[in-house]
Amino acid sequence: xxxxxxxxxxxxxxxxxxxxxxxxxxxDLFIGGKWIKPKSGKYFKTINPATEKQIATVAxxxxxxxxxxxKAARKAFKxxxxxxxxxxxxxxxxxxxxxxxxxxxxxxxxxxDGGKPIRESRDIDIPLAAAHFFYHAGWADKxxxxxxxRSVEPLGVAGQIIPWNFPLLMAAWKLAPALACGNTVxxxxxxxxxxxxxxxxxxIEEAGFPEGVVNIVxxxxxxxxxxxxxxxxxxxxxTGSTEVGKLIQRATAASDKKLTLELGGKAAxxxxxxxxxxxAVEGVINGIYFNQGHVCxxxxxxxxxxxxxxEVTTKLKARIENLVVGDPLDKNTxxxxxxxxxxxxxxxxxxEIGKDEGLEMFQSSCAVPKKGFWCKPTIFTGAAQSxxxxxxxxxxxxxxxxxxxxxxxxVQKANNTPYGLSAGVWTDKGSKIFNLTSQxxxxxxxxxTFNKFDPTSPFGGYKESGFGREGGIHGLEAYLKFND
Amino acid sequence: xxxxxxxxxxxxxxxxEDRIARITARSIKSSMKVEGLxxxxxxxxxxxxxxxxxxxxxxxLCTKAQHLCDEFPELPNVAAICVYPSMVNVAKQALGESGVxxxxxxxxxxxxxxxxxxxxxxxxxxxDNGADEIDMVISRGKFLQGExxxxxxxxATIKEACGKARLKVILETGELGSLDQVRKASDIAIYNGADxxxxxxxxxxxxxxxxxxxxxxxxxxxxxxxxxxxxxMKPAGGISKSKLALHYLMLVKEVLGDKWLTxxxxxxxxxxLANDVLLQYRKAQVGGYQSPDYFSID
Numbered sequence: 177x178x179x180x181x182x183x184x185x186x187x188x189x190x191x192x193x194x195x196x197x198x199x200x201x202x203x204d205l206f207i208g209g210k211w212i213k214p215k216s217g218k219y220f221k222t223i224n225p226a227t228e229k230q231i232a233t234v235a236x237x238x239x240x241x242x243x244x245x246x247k248a249a250r251k252a253f254k255x256x257x258x259x260x261x262x263x264x265x266x267x268x269x270x271x272x273x274x275x276x277x278x279x280x281x282x283x284x285x286x287x288x289d290g291g292k293p294i295r296e297s298r299d300i301d302i303p304l305a306a307a308h309f310f311y312h313a314g315w316a317d318k319x320x321x322x323x324x325x326r327s328v329e330p331l332g333v334a335g336q337i338i339p340w341n342f343p344l345l346m347a348a349w350k351l352a353p354a355l356a357c358g359n360t361v362x363x364x365x366x367x368x369x370x371x372x373x374x375x376x377x378x379x380i381e382e383a384g385f386p387e388g389v390v391n392i393v394x395x396x397x398x399x400x401x402x403x404x405x406x407x408x409x410x411x412x413x414x415t416g417s418t419e420v421g422k423l424i425q426r427a428t429a430a431s432d433k434k435l436t437l438e439l440g441g442k443a444a445x446x447x448x449x450x451x452x453x454x455x456a457v458e459g460v461i462n463g464i465y466f467n468q469g470h471v472c473x474x475x476x477x478x479x480x481x482x483x484x485x486x487e488v489t490t491k492l493k494a495r496i497e498n499l500v501v502g503d504p505l506d507k508n509t510x511x512x513x514x515x516x517x518x519x520x521x522x523x524x525x526x527x528e529i530g531k532d533e534g535l536e537m538f539q540s541s542c543a544v545p546k547k548g549f550w551c552k553p554t555i556f557t558g559a560a561q562s563x564x565x566x567x568x569x570x571x572x573x574x575x576x577x578x579x580x581x582x583x584x585x586x587v588q589k590a591n592n593t594p595y596g597l598s599a600g601v602w603t604d605k606g607s608k609i610f611n612l613t614s615q616x617x618x619x620x621x622x623x624x625t626f627n628k629f630d631p632t633s634p635f636g637g638y639k640e641s642g643f644g645r646e647g648g649i650h651g652l653e654a655y656l657k658f659n660d
Numbered sequence: 661x662x663x664x665x666x667x668x669x670x671x672x673x674x675x676x677e678d679r680i681a682r683i684t685a686r687s688i689k690s691s692m693k694v695e696g697l698x699x700x701x702x703x704x705x706x707x708x709x710x711x712x713x714x715x716x717x718x719x720x721l722c723t724k725a726q727h728l729c730d731e732f733p734e735l736p737n738v739a740a741i742c743v744y745p746s747m748v749n750v751a752k753q754a755l756g757e758s759g760v761x762x763x764x765x766x767x768x769x770x771x772x773x774x775x776x777x778x779x780x781x782x783x784x785x786x787x788d789n790g791a792d793e794i795d796m797v798i799s800r801g802k803f804l805q806g807e808x809x810x811x812x813x814x815x816a817t818i819k820e821a822c823g824k825a826r827l828k829v830i831l832e833t834g835e836l837g838s839l840d841q842v843r844k845a846s847d848i849a850i851y852n853g854a855d856x857x858x859x860x861x862x863x864x865x866x867x868x869x870x871x872x873x874x875x876x877x878x879x880x881x882x883x884x885x886x887x888x889x890x891x892x893m894k895p896a897g898g899i900s901k902s903k904l905a906l907h908y909l910m911l912v913k914e915v916l917g918d919k920w921l922t923x924x925x926x927x928x929x930x931x932x933l934a935n936d937v938l939l940q941y942r943k944a945q946v947g948g949y950q951s952p953d954y955f956s957i958d
Binding site: 184185186187188189190295299450451452453454455456458459462487490491498507508604624625 | 670671674675676679686692693699885909914
């Protein structure tokens with residue numbers, strides 16, 4: 177009998193195993209090639225945001241520790257910068273290969289410590305981190321070709337402060353160009369996600385880097401401030417919030433520190449009526465719910481041409497019902513845990529603001545675990561430029577949908593924001609794409625796709641999204657002095 | 661020729677590739693795998709479409725359909741046997757009261773290069789012999805010439821001739837040249853009476869893929885959102901492994917939803933998939949792979 181089946185084709189748990197990872201219970205500071213206890217003797221906890229359980233304790237670096245790290249970097253600078261460039265390249269190639277070898281372990285630790293789905297850490301974060309080291313390793317001995325007829329030299333000691341949304345990948349974005357150009361580094365990972373940077377320190381040890389070329393100090397804002405204010409640092413590179421970026425710019429003003437900032441965003445993602453709507457909907461989903469929306473270039477403002485508004489919102493709502501929310505280590509999870517309690521509170525505050533402003537809120541009907549920090553994928557419709565959830569960066573899985581009628585209207589609205597990091601355009605017409613990309617004021621513009629990254633492509637912002645570029649030839653400039 | 665009537669929404673190939681990459685990265689394990697395997701088995705149109713088909717060959721295939729794996733009585737039967745019109749009565753008799761349906765390819769299968777009269781006679785022969793389902797081919801030549809109305813009228817005429825039999829419309833996507841064309845052909849079939857849309861004849865090397873299936877499922881979904889009516893889907897050709905079949909089910913689940921996960925709304929046109937599903941099912945139940953010699957080849 178050709179029987180009808182009951183619908184029982186439901187996901188079974190498919191957790192990535194954690195048995196293969198090696199983590200210490202306590203991490204010290206990686207300074208001058210050695211693991212050193214913090215002067216204050218203080219350590220802080222890093223937890224798994226999906227379970228709220230402690231994973232390890234990590235040293236809290238004070239001003240004195242940062243000073244030691246900068247001194248170690250300064251001491252190492254001469255040797256490292258005068259090393260034949262090809263030899264510097266070899267270290268970076270070795271580092272890239274070791275990251276590939278340890279990719280599985282790094283991916284699991286990234287998901288454990290930060291809450292992001294293993295699918296993303298496995299398929300995006302870690303491979304891209306390795307790719308950045310490979311790419312910049314190749315540049316190390318070719319800087320003369322990158323900047324023909326110009327004489328370049330490294331800046332010296334670079335202080336680098338990175339965020340919690342892509343911990344290892346951001347470490348790679350910062351370290352790879354700095355080291356390739358001959359600088360030495362003091363790097364501070366975010367306080368909620370220090371573990372992969374500390375694993376990277378172990379890998380740097382294993383790769384046999386000269387002592388002091390890379391120093392990794394852990395801690396919160398105070399540690400970061402100590403790096404920024406240290407008189408013997410030549411360059412500050414910061415990725416994080418616009419608020420902190422402004423503080424750093426103030427602090428480095430009137431100093432001769434070179435500065436690059438990669439800050440917040442509120443990207444416009446624009447769907448025209450002639451777009452391949454089904455693929456556009458997928459792209460919008462990827463654009464806002466990737467990494468729980470903890471993405472500075474997330475497509476958080478959706479502009480839909482009014483004629484296709486019903487179709488697009490119907491399909492978006494149906495699609496978020498399909499997203500799997502839960503255990504970050506499950507291979508089928510699409511949306512993992514919110515990175516920290518503080519961030520969840522921020523997101524929830526904005527959900528309330530959106531509702532108070534009278535917008536229609538739609539959330540997936542999925543269940544979320546009791547322990548840990550979770551936010552269901554959320555869509556607000558009926559939004560306008562005047563709504564706060566349209567103006568301010570939420571940094572969570574929250575999409576605000578507005579409608580528009582004409583190209584000139586949507587360009588005006590898309591640019592009507594203090595930010596300018598990224599934008600997306602969805603249309604089947606090539607001419608429309610070129611028209612828009614020349615008018616949108618954003619550092620990265622994707623057409624008929626979103627959130628695609630590559631080490632060869634420069635990334636950075638306009639306006640309050642920061643300045644300076646990372647990746648590509650442009651990214652090298654941030655770590656070089658031009659003597660002409 | 662008037663073609664504007666059939667303007668379909670554009671399809672972005674890169675977007676489809678991204679979507680399929682997400683689908684194939686899904687982990688289908690343990691209980692989900694077992695349920696998926698059972699489901700896949702129940703959705704198979706066990707197919708033999710050879711010039712060399714004989715009464716003996718078709719009868720043996722029908723025996724297989726009724727004794728897939730007697731070791732596991734909880735397993736469902738396949739959905740249908742798919743044969744040429746001349747073999748429908750043989751299959752009908754061999755299947756008796758088993759409940760397995762008989763599908764017949766018709767309308768000058770596989771090329772469709774004949775007159776409407778011949779196609780109607782072909783269809784009528786299959787129906788007179790008792791076919792439950794008709795698998796027709798569209799006139800790809802006319803479609804590629806831009807004569808969409810011709811293709812549409814042909815489908816509507818065959819549908820009328822089918823009466824109660826369900827009509828599967830084969831687009832032969834491997835000959836259409838682009839995903840935009842696949843979408844357009846899907847819409848023509850759906851709006852002119854197809855109960856099923858089907859990817860391929862299995863007679864050319866480019867048979868079903870997850871990519872074209874995704875585009876066709878989107879056409880089905882858009883029609884459902886507009887009219888509330890469900891259309892069924894049948895990828896055919898090149899699906900011989902369980903893992904791939906499970907990816908197809910995942911695609912259906914994510915694009916159309918659980919409602920489509922029955923053999924009324926989804927089928928696989930395949931000849932060797934059943935044995936691989938049985939092999940995998942036995943492995944899940946007993947542990948360890950058995951020699952393929954334990955699974956009958958008919």
